[in-house]
Each structure stands twice: as C-alpha cells, then as structure tokens.
Amino acid sequence: MRRKLHYLLTLPLLALAACGQSPDEQLRSEVKAASSWAATAQAAAEAWAKGYVTHAYARRTLEAAQASLQEAADALEAAEEIPAARRSQAGERIGSLRQTVNSMRAAVEGGDRQSLAQSLGQLDRQRQELEALTKGAGGGR
Numbered sequence: 001m002r003r004k005l006h007y008l009l010t011l012p013l014l015a016l017a018a019c020g021q022s023p024d025e026q027l028r029s030e031v032k033a034a035s036s037w038a039a040t041a042q043a044a045a046e047a048w049a050k051g052y053v054t055h056a057y058a059r060r061t062l063e064a065a066q067a068s069l070q071e072a073a074d075a076l077e078a079a080e081e082i083p084a085a086r087r088s089q090a091g092e093r094i095g096s097l098r099q100t101v102n103s104m105r106a107a108v109e110g111g112d113r114q115s116l117a118q119s120l121g122q123l124d125r126q127r128q129e130l131e132a133l134t135k136g137a138g139g140g141r
Contacts, residue, residue: 023081027087033068035127038126040064042120042123042124042127049116058108059108065101066101073094093129094130097127100122103119104119
C-alpha cells in the first residue's frame with residue numbers, strides 16, 4: 001500500500017519539477033527517471049537469478065518498473081516544449097525498455113534464467129541508447 005501511495009505522489013512531483021525547466025532539462029529528467037527504473041529492474045532481476053530475492057519480490061519490482069517507465073513515456077509525450085522528434089526518439093526507447101522489462105517479468109514468472117540473461121543484456125544496451133539522447137543535448141553531466 002505504501003508503494004502505491006509513493007508512486008501516486010511521485011508523478012505530480014515530477015510534473016511540478018518539470019515546470020520552469022528548459023526542454024533539454026525536461027528531456028534529461030524523464031530520461032534519468034526511465035534509466036533509473038531500468039537499473040532497478042536490472043538489479044532486481046539479477047538478484048532473483050542469483051537467488052538473493054524471492055520470485056514475488058522480483059515480479060513486483062519489475063511490474064513497478066514497467067508502470068514507472070510508462071509514466072515517464074506519458075510525461076514525455078505531454079511535454080510539448082520538447083521538440084517532437086526528440087520526444088518521439090526518447091518515447092520509442094523508453095517503450096523498448098518497457099517491453100524488455102515485460103520480457104524479464106515473464107522470464108522470472110516462468111523461471112527461465114536463460115531468457116532473463118538475454119533480456120538483461122538487451123536492457124543494458126537499450127538503457128545506454130536512451131542515455132545517449134541527452135549527451136547530444138548538452139546533458140553530459
């Protein structure tokens with residue numbers, strides 16, 4: 001219950017944080033949020049594969065990551081100040097991350113460590129591609 005409340009409170013705070021930001025700052029903010037959730041999904045899946053966390057914990061974490069990635073994509077779509085081409089690129093990459101996290105969740109549910117390992121490699125590449133979008137926008141902090 002606390003997690004749901006946390007997630008419900010996070011979206012408006014992110015929206016408020018976006019007020020007054022330049023388009024590049026808005027893009028960096030959403031990319032950072034998506035990248036962070038991808039890293040969280042990666043850590044949870046790796047921990048499950050090594051037997052450090054339960055199946056239920058890994059599944060819930062991956063579901064939360066999927067939902068948060070969708071929120072980041074929705075926030076990007078609504079950020080009309082960001083040029084449409086850049087919004088589209090970032091949105092597509094976040095969508096790819098979300099699909100990969102979904103594959104990871106399915107692998108955890110099915111106990112398929114081999115598929116999970118493949119998805120983890122894919123997730124890492126996708127996250128790097130997403131982060132690269134902000135490097136060209138003066139976001140290489």
